[in-house]
Amino acid sequence: MNIQFLTRICPEAECIFLLERRFRPGMDAQNNIGQVRHYLSDKYDIPPFELEPLLQPLAEVENYVNSNLSVSEERLRFFFTTRGNAPNSLAWSLYNAIKQDSQYGSLSGSQKLRTVNQTLQHFLDVPENALDHVTCINDLVQFLMKNGCTEDVKWVCTALYYSMDEYLEELDVILRKATGLFLEHLPDVTDLCRQTAAYAKEQIGDDPSRVFHNLNVATQPSAVTVYPCLMGFHGLSWDFADSRIYFGVYYEALTNLIQKYSDQSASLVSRLKSIGDKSRLEILRSLKAGECNGQDISEKLGLAPATISHHMNLLTNEGFVTTTKRGTSTYYTLNPPTLRRFLQELDHCLL
Structure with a gap:
């Protein structure tokens, strides 16, 4: 095909x-x-x-x-x-x-x-x-x-x-x-359409039945055209009369969100643990004023450089802190959007 x-x-x-x-x-x-x-x-x-x-x-x-x-x-x-x-x-x-x-x-x-x-x-x-x-x-x-x-x-x-x-x-x-x-x-959807086409190709390959699992197609068409679809953003539709598939532009994103919120407990617990330590909370507060390197934070909080490095690994893994390498020094910056998103998710889960 x-x-x-x-x-x-x-x-x-x-x-x-x-x-x-x-x-x-x-x-x-x-x-x-x-x-x-x-x-x-x-x-x-x-x-x-x-x-x-x-x-x-x-x-x-x-x-x-x-x-x-x-x-x-x-x-x-x-x-x-x-x-x-x-x-x-x-x-x-x-x-x-x-x-x-x-x-x-x-x-x-x-x-x-x-x-x-x-x-x-x-x-x-x-x-x-x-x-x-x-x-x-x-x-x-x-x-x-x-x-x-x-x-x-x-x-x-x-x-x-x-x-x-x-x-x-x-x-x-x-x-x-x-x-x-x-x-x-219509706003500019060029990038969104490209991303959708790439994801559709990855999912469909050379056989549309890979994504239309419950569809019994007696006669496969010789050719099919796959379009990104904005107004059918959350689904897949196959128009057999015209050999077209309309692939929702947010099909992937919504699939990921459904999986994410089907059982969010493990993700929330992991992130809570990463800030549920007095030293790590103090590190986040120290970064509120702006970018710092490990040595500055070590001196400010009175913690050993190895301890700072350990805490930073946990915080960067959860996305709360970002790192930049300059020469031999590593600089750390607070990531406010990730922190806000975490608090929103926690609010949604508990309140």
């Missing part, structure tokens, strides 16, 4: 992820990034201070698009709501059709029928070639009835069958508006 790992996002796909979340049905659904953040924090006991720096910039982009997109709620809901047991909204199926046949109106009758059937097949999430026998509206209605589709799904499918070109054009306009707003407010 030929797998290409891109270092850029797909803006149209990002907007579909964004708008699908907004219209996700269900009482327990998370309809914006803020709600996803609360869900992750509650489910995995991850403190908000860990998640906010990652997700706040994405939440601002999401809010900007949702607040400024000049399309009626009714039309957005039509395209971006998932229906019945379908895994995706209608937007994905139509978006793939737009990419494959940008000039739908110029296609021949048989080509249009093939495009409609492929779009419906993707929307209904039925096996490949399941609609090959459908050549008229009666064939389609019989298929929908036999497969137990809801009335809403039946209506959407018949509407597409009659007016595919109109829906393609309408979605194209919506996505153009949405992507314009999205790109207008």
Whole structure:
């Protein structure tokens, strides 16, 4: 299989992820990034201070698009709501059709029928070639009835069958508006996308099933393109109809946070021990005034150089102190961000 790992996002796909979340049905659904953040924090006991720096910039982009997109709620809901047991909204199926046949109106009758059937097949999430026998509206209605589709799904499918070109054009306009707003407010994510592509390549290698453990793929595609995904930042998604994988930009970071807070006791105890000594606490206090070398600290606290070296090894291993080598002397500096983070984690654990 030929797998290409891109270092850029797909803006149209990002907007579909964004708008699908907004219209996700269900009482327990998370309809914006803020709600996803609360869900992750509650489910995995991850403190908000860990998640906010990652997700706040994405939440601002999401809010900007949702607040400024000049399309009626009714039309957005039509395209971006998932229906019945379908895994995706209608937007994905139509978006793939737009990419494959940008000039739908110029296609021949048989080509249009093939495009409609492929779009419906993707929307209904039925096996490949399941609609090959459908050549008229009666064939389609019989298929929908036999497969137990809801009335809403039946209506959407018949509407597409009659007016595919109109829906393609309408979605194209919506996505153009949405992507314009999205790109207008998007911060620089170049480094983040590169890191995601590198991590995705490391995890996937030459076989996507390495990360899609519970997915039974009957026929492997010959080629797959992997995109970094901002709006689907916390997961992985494989669009079989288009041979694309969307790899969440914070999939690795969130996996690490979940592991970190699943049992944080050992880490906290280790760091508490490193400062739970009068001499080490005095060393930290002496560094509060600024950088010092070992000899200065030894004279200031009346401790032997070997003792200072022992204490410093413990403090630097926990990240509370950083070291700089100048000639034959080692200089030590307090690391306030690490200390603050430790106190935040302790606060989250105990209070």
